[in-house]
Amino acid sequence: AKRLVQAFGKEVFDIIEAAPERLREVGGIGPLRAAKIIAGWADQKAVREIMVFLHDHGVGTARAVRIYKTYGREAVEVMTENPYRLAKDIRGIGFRTADIIAMKLGIEPTAMVRVRAGIAYALTEAMGDGHCGLPVAELKALAGKLLEVPDALVDTALELEVADGTVIADRVGETPCLFLAGLWHAERGIAERLRRVASGSPPWPVIDAERALPWIEGKTGLALAPSQAEAVRLALQSKVLVITGGPGVGKTTLVNAILRILGAKGVRLLLCAPTGRAAKRMTEATGLEARTIHRLLEFDPKAFGFKRGEENPLDCDLLVVDESSMVDVPL
Template structure:
């Protein structure tokens, strides 16, 4: 009895909410763009799901889409505490609208110059589901529509051509091995020149579009049929290798060693990499400074410029910076060693004396090489001499570490 009562009170099974459904693909007609960020194309929109005829909220990057277009989306359901269930877009494909309702909404959206809601209605009433084909291939037939004369026809032709370029560009980008976010950035960087520029030199993406590195550009190039032994690939690989070396602290690198490193990375012989270096020298992408006869140091042009700027600034400081306090550095160093447990190596002692005597001192070194000990030593000596010291750091994190190390 008790068991059956419990069974009778058990609520019926409910369908899980949208965001828990096992659906990762949606197809439908874009009905409204609620919001679109013009800088990165991040969009909130409403789409009518073809499968269940319901309005869904979609979010993500959707460059170049317009109301009335049919979209095929891939992504996942998420739950927003404020806005509820949303479909988060991971990739998408734009399809021309195929129904008269979709075509009318598409044309009425203001997408094509010369066509507003009323004119869109007239065009669809005249040509039905063939309306887009007529605009695309037989535009002169639009003169059959009341209100369209030669001037408006020219405006429609121009507007349709612009939108056709956008659609073709998006189709081109979505065929490449990149996601929608990156496709949006590429389109934002190149605009109507996207297809031409990417086809001409996909490796330029690594220098010209934020978030694209050599590997991504290389995948795009491969998808476009560019061979692994392409001279342009070798040049891009040399620049990438120099960039990686700079992350390890090298502003330049000996030419022979660079050719060896780039060749290994590219899986090509050193000769091909060295030839690429020669071409990059010729076009100014890299520059060489002769270390000794027959041995050049190779810089990315901007790195040499930065190094020279630092050198000029240091030279200026050496001349213009006020002289330091009048402290006998030898006596100060002996006092430091007698008063504190600062075990200083020979190089550190030289650096302490230079810091006390000099106008400007540059200290470099990796972790654990004694930079913090050197700073603490200088602070102790200057405090003993009654000097007021100001410490500065380029980032908040670095400032915090400096404060913790020096007290």
């Protein structure tokens, strides 16, 4: 670079752009290095053009970098054809942001590309209220309100989204509903995994509950209620158990009893909860280390995934997940 500047001064960029064959005039630059310089310049020029385009249409530098990293040289083409892809492909860019960019690109509010993207947006908004899907009539009303477009356009967009498999049509009882494909598959996956995990025998030898119950009451100095004793019996012979109830009904006492009994039998235990605060409470209540789900599954921010999974399972016989109703469907 220093030799290039010495040879051509301020005109160096014009030389690379308009007369790249002159690079060979500089000592030490052969055909291979000249080709590398020209290719690198072309890449940088493409990046500059894309950044200028994005800035001209209201995209800040941080988002522009993420857009370029996602689409490369196709960034301008993608955004011109369908800026709503940004909401689907890039974390941190939602429908509202994509919609603002689309308006600056001159896309009409009634354009089908916008209404179709708005279907996913409406379902995503419903997710915030805990829904995995919505009845068809409710979704149509919500989409029409959010997008401010006629019902006929929403109907057409829904048909196209279902045909493409982006949205799944199903029934809940007798009610026709629509789901985002990812959530629909996730729910079916949860049901299938629960069926699979629940079958078979627990990974510990048979434990005599009638001997274990007096033992744990003696160890803790607490008398278990009949429902708690029945839950302990069920836990000792089940592969999956859900313990539910409001505050103060004895869930923590029950979990502690199960952990103490199984721990005495050498069962490998792991405890987790969705949040750091819940994990800390669990540690204090049980005396055993509890971690967040993400820490337990060894979340890798670079790969944006977990190191633990079917290929690399957790080292435990019993996994206790506290506050599991707080865990969302994809997780």
